[in-house]
Structure formats: C-alpha cells, structure tokens
Amino acid sequence: MSLFEIMRSALRGVTANKLRSTLTLLGVMIGVGSVILLLAVGNGSAQEVRDAISSLGTNTITVRASSGGGGGQDSTTTGSSTKEITLTVADQLADAKLGHVEAVVPQVTTSLTTSSTSTSEDSVSVIGTTPGYFDVGTSEVATGSAFTDADVTTAAKVAVIGQTLATSLFPTGSALGQSISIDGSPFTVVGILATQSSTGISDTNSVVIAPITRVQRSFTGFGAVSTLTVEAIDSDSVDAAEGEIEIMLNQLLGQTTDTETYTITNQSSLLETQESSAESFTVLLGAVAAISLLVGGIGVTNVMLVTVTERTREIGIRKALGATRGAILGQFLAEAATLSLLGGVLGVVAALIGAQFEINGTQPVVLDYSIALALGVSVAIGVFFGVYPAARAAAMRPIQALRAI
Secondary structure (H helix, E strand, O other), X not given: OOHHHHHHHHHHHHHHOHHHHHHHHHHHHHHHHHHHHHHHHXXXXXXXXXXXXXXXXXXXXXXXXXXXXXXXOOHHHHOOOOOOOOHHHHHHHHHOOOOOEEEEEEEEEEEEEEEOOOOEEEEEEEEEEOOOHHHHOOOOXXXXXXXOHHHHHHXXXXXXXXXXXXXXXXXXXXXXXXXXEEOOEEEEEEEEEOOOOOOOOOOOOOEEEEEHHHHHHHHHOOOXXXXXXXXXXXXXXXXXXXXXXXXXXXXXXXXXXXXXXXXEEEHHHHHHHHHHHHHHHHHHHHHHHHHHHHHHHHHHHHHHHHHHHHOXXXXXXXXXXXXXXXXXXXXXXXXXXXXXXXXXXHHHHHHXXXXXXXXXXXXXOOOHHHHHHHHHHHHHHHHHHHHXXXXXXHOOOHHHHHHOO
16 A cells, blocks of 8 residues: 555545544644743743843943942941942942943932822832943933933932833923922933833833932932942953952952952843743743643544544455555554644644734744644654554454454
C-alpha cells in the first residue's frame, strides 16, 4: 500500500465522523494555542521590563541610601558622627572628577498633595533633584523647559510635572506657566514631561520634579538623599565606575564598607537578573500550557480506540484481502497524526490572532520557535498516543475481526 493511499485512507477515516473529529481537533487546537500564547505572554511581559530597564541606560549606576531621603540635619556640615549620603557628599562626589564617571545626580523623594485652583491630587510623587536628572534618566521635557542650576542654587519654587498630573490639575487648558500648590507651598510649572510607560505600581506620569534644594527646604529637610544616579562614561566602564564610586564614598563617609550606609546596583546586573527570572517565568507558563496539550493527546488516543472498535470489520476484511500489518498500522497512525497536525495548525492560527490583543495589560510577543515546537510536539503526541490503538488494530487476526461483528 503506497504512502498516497495510506494518507487518502486516513483522511477518509478522519472525515467519516465529523463531529468526533472536530472535538478532537478542538482539544489539540486549545493545547497548541495555549502553549504558543502563554509563552508569548511571558515573553511580552519580559520584553516590557527589559525595555524599561534598558531605557534607563546600561551605563547607569544607582546608589541607594540606607537611611532614606529626608529629615534631620546635614551631618557633613554639623559635625555629627552620623554617616549619611547628603547633598554635600553628592557634590563632593561629582567634584572628584572620577575617571569613569560622567555625572552624579542626587534625588530626594516624598509623596504630597498637589493642587491647582480647581482640583487636587493626593499622594503625588515629588522628586527633588538637579538638572542632570533629565540627562541621565528617561524623563524628557515635552513642553516648556527643565529648571536650571541657578534654580537649584536659589532654591527656586519651580517644577516640571508629568502629563497625567498636568491634565488632571488643568483639564481645560495648558499647565505651563500656571501655579500649583504642593502641600500648601506655591510652585510655578516651567515644563511638562513627555508621556512615559508605567511598569510599576506608581504612575510615572503623575509626578512633580523640582530643585532638590527647594524640596529639602520646604518638605524633607537637609538629611540624607534618597538615591544617587551615577552615569558612567560608557557601558563598558560601569564596573570600573562602580568601584570608583564605592571607594570615594567610603572615604567621604569615613567607613570601610558600603554595608553601613548605602547599596550599589547597576542596570546591567538588573537586566541579567530580570532575564533569568523572565526565562524561568516563561518556562513555567509553557509547562502549564503543555498540560492542556497532553490532555489533547489523550483525547486523540480515546478517539482512535473508539475508531478501531467501530472499524473492526473493516480491519478484518482488509487483512483478509491481503493488507499487511504495516499497512494497517500506518493507516491508523496517519489518522492520528492528521488529527494532531490539523489541530496544531488551527491552534497556531488562534494563537497568532490572540497575540494581537493585550492580555492583562501585556502585549504578547510570539516566539518564533514556539510555533515550530508546538506543531512538532502536537504531531509527536498524536503519533505517540496513536501507537497503541494502531498497534491494536494491526494485531487483529482476520477471523477474530470478522467474528466481532
């Protein structure tokens, strides 16, 4: 029996009971579609976080102060023995002109009520920093301009605000040049940020950025800053810059290690950690989806067993007419593979359509290899689970098969 005849017979067997075949195809389709789509969701989620980290620049280093970002007196100017990374320390670090460091940007943060004459917003993130913040970070001024070094020197009451906050405080007009109140203190809006994507809990578009000296004077006090964002001269110099920063900070703070006052992280290490976590997450999603594909394979076995039982007489007649064991085995394996392949193709189509829509806020990104993998596995599962019914059919003796009817 030729391969063409085997395939034609398999297609005839598959279409003999359309409803049963359709339900079997549906099971395989759901399994294949789930594998591809869940892997795409995992990859899409990882891509969003990866883009967010990469957008910060792989040449940036974050120094996070252990003591927070507000309150108390500046220990470097009062002679206190408390070790803190203050604005004075940040200025000394920037003035040191370290060989692999391009810029040092201090930040203090707090959450305060911000209002206009018509409305107010609670718990708005207020960031006190320097103009370098707009050069080393992801925040870009879309309208107006950033504040200047002179504004920092004079502790000017000026601010740059996010798009969401600008719209909510001034829904009927532009916020540029308008006055806003931050915890009762008036500020003039000199710039509005470009819209940013939000990947965390807080809305990065609902923020106030003001001169660090003004934020400290009005709200947080002249204690420790929250973070220092350090920009290395290039991505290859990150490790060297990190070492220089650690040595210099320890000298300025009079300590031997960084465990007392601060911690240092860089975007490259965050990216590596994220990629490792994303890979584990994607594999886990794929494993969960593979269970449905396995269930679809079991459905193929069930259908093929029923098919063998219903076609016992056919098997007996064919063997009596000289059909070999291999021909019978090949026919039923071909039927199982055909069901799995058609279901797999439909599953791929369904997954590609589903990937065009956001799922729980994440845009799926289909992995190329997942399509071939899901199709290959679906056919392999169909053949694997079709072996037993096919072998059972091939092992029948003609007389036994004919007696069964």
